[in-house]
Amino acid sequence: RATRPVPLAAARPGDLLFFKLEQKVSHVGIYVGGLRFVHAPSHGGAVEVDRLDNHYFERHLVRVGRLEP
Numbered sequence: 001r002a003t004r005p006v007p008l009a010a011a012r013p014g015d016l017l018f019f020k021l022e023q024k025v026s027h028v029g030i031y032v033g034g035l036r037f038v039h040a041p042s043h044g045g046a047v048e049v050d051r052l053d054n055h056y057f058e059r060h061l062v063r064v065g066r067l068e069p
Helices: 055-060
Strands: 003-005 016-021 024-033 036-039 048-051 061-067
Touching: 016 055, 024 061, 055 061
Parallel strands: none
Antiparallel strands: 003 061, 016 024, 016 061, 024 036, 036 048
């Protein structure tokens, strides 16, 4: 609720990516550009860079949000 929705095609570095897993939004990444984002894949896991064109993430992405000052 603290972000304004934007289309993926308009995503900018720093936008938040919300993923729905197990029937609810339960994972968030930070967009870095070029269809790449950073996230920690599990609680206490190492931070990774992944791609949004990866079928798994593509299938679970539900929203791109931009924080407004």
